[in-house]
Amino acid sequence: MIGYYSLKVPGGKLVNAEVEYSAKITSVKITGDFFMHPEDTLAKIEQAFEGLEKDFDAGKTEQKLEGLVKKEGAELIGFTAKDIVKVVKEAMK
Amino acid sequence: MKWRIIKCSEQDAYTNMALDEAIAEGILSRESDPTIRFYTWKPSAVSIGYFQSMEKEVNLEECEKQGIDVIRRRTGGGAVYHDNKGEITYSVLARKEELPKSIIESYKLICSWIVSGLKLLGLEAGFHPINDIIVAGKKISGNAQTRRSGILQQHGTILYGVDVEKMFSLLKVGSEKISDKIIASVKERVTSIQDQCKASRSQVEEALLEGFTKGKEHYMGEYSGKEKKRAAVLAKEKYKSREWNFWR
Numbered sequence: 416m417i418g419y420y421s422l423k424v425p426g427g428k429l430v431n432a433e434v435e436y437s438a439k440i441t442s443v444k445i446t447g448d449f450f451m452h453p454e455d456t457l458a459k460i461e462q463a464f465e466g467l468e469k470d471f472d473a474g475k476t477e478q479k480l481e482g483l484v485k486k487e488g489a490e491l492i493g494f495t496a497k498d499i500v501k502v503v504k505e506a507m508k
Numbered sequence: 509m510k511w512r513i514i515k516c517s518e519q520d521a522y523t524n525m526a527l528d529e530a531i532a533e534g535i536l537s538r539e540s541d542p543t544i545r546f547y548t549w550k551p552s553a554v555s556i557g558y559f560q561s562m563e564k565e566v567n568l569e570e571c572e573k574q575g576i577d578v579i580r581r582r583t584g585g586g587a588v589y590h591d592n593k594g595e596i597t598y599s600v601l602a603r604k605e606e607l608p609k610s611i612i613e614s615y616k617l618i619c620s621w622i623v624s625g626l627k628l629l630g631l632e633a634g635f636h637p638i639n640d641i642i643v644a645g646k647k648i649s650g651n652a653q654t655r656r657s658g659i660l661q662q663h664g665t666i667l668y669g670v671d672v673e674k675m676f677s678l679l680k681v682g683s684e685k686i687s688d689k690i691i692a693s694v695k696e697r698v699t700s701i702q703d704q705c706k707a708s709r710s711q712v713e714e715a716l717l718e719g720f721t722k723g724k725e726h727y728m729g730e731y732s733g734k735e736k737k738r739a740a741v742l743a744k745e746k747y748k749s750r751e752w753n754f755w756r
Contacts, residue, residue, distance in 0.1 A: 427638075428638075429586075431561075431564070444756065445559070446559055446560055446561045446564065446756050447557075447559055447560065448557050448559070448560060448584070448585055448586035448587070449559060449584055450583075450584035450585065450611070450638070450639075450652070450653065451559070451584060452611065452653075452654070452655050453655070453656070454558055454559075454582075454584070454654065454656075457559060490611055492584075492611060492612075492638055493638055
């Protein structure tokens with residue numbers, strides 16, 4: 416199945432998720448009018464969802480993404496790791 | 509640091525974005541000076557942010573019908589309609605050490621140059637984080653930044669005249685995007701220089717030039733032969749390619 420969800424972050428940017436999944440997540444594509452430096456970090460964030468159970472733990476995944484962002488020295492502008500987790504979850508509802 | 513300033517010239521979308529990248533490469537190899545360039549788009553074009561989906565953001569059929577180019581930028585942010593006569597675009601390119609490390613602070617600094625220019629036209633402009641400039645509570649300028657290979661690039665548009673109907677015929681704007689805006693309609697939250705004062709285009713260009721260069725060591729320059737040659741290659745091989753424009 417493929418699910419799609421858009422979130423306008425209050426005071427921030429638009430974040431969309433397109434999620435391909437069955438019992439597990441096959442692929443995630445995040446789009447939107449946000450900023451991320453360095454830009455390549457987004458591909459790593461998307462990959463971090465691959466293979467996760469459909470009902471993955473939001474809190475743990477958020478921590479994992481925050482760790483990844485820190486490791487990459489990345490800056491997210493107009494949205495947060497929590498917003499990404501939210502759009503991915505919502506896309507599968 | 510001595511800035512090279514390149515006066516306003518018009519190019520197509522692919523050449524405009526390719527010139528930014530060619531200059532960034534030149535600064536990286538120390539063959540080009542930090543640069544502030546002004547330009548317009550001929551033909552008019554729609555650019556989308558680096559992370560946006562071309563198909564979800566742009567009415568491609570309508571763009572083709574109206575002869576509008578479509579292109580992905582290497583900066584984030586939203587989709588923009590660049591009307592040939594309705595806006596002036598600028599790019600600032602420099603080593604990132606030359607500008608504030610904080611992204612918001614660097615937006616604020618570069619946007620203050622635009623604000624200075626607009627003030628010369630008698631407009632009370634102000635920076636509105638994250639990346640906008642407003643006049644009379646309405647957006648007049650949108651800006652976007654990237655930092656790659658140690659080079660900071662910020663580009664943005666200053667609206668001279670705005671044709672909202674045309675813009676909406678070319679862009680797909682979802683209701684989510686405008687849901688939390690204080691003012692409901694785009695017509696009520698976007699303005700242009702022509703809406704605010706009687707300045708001619710050349711007066712606006714002069715004011716922006718003054719705003720961007722005030723207090724800076726600078727010289728008036730041109731694109732180098734190497735930059736133009738490299739931009740031609742990038743325009744053809746990267747910015748016109750489906751692989752780049754539709755990768756998301």
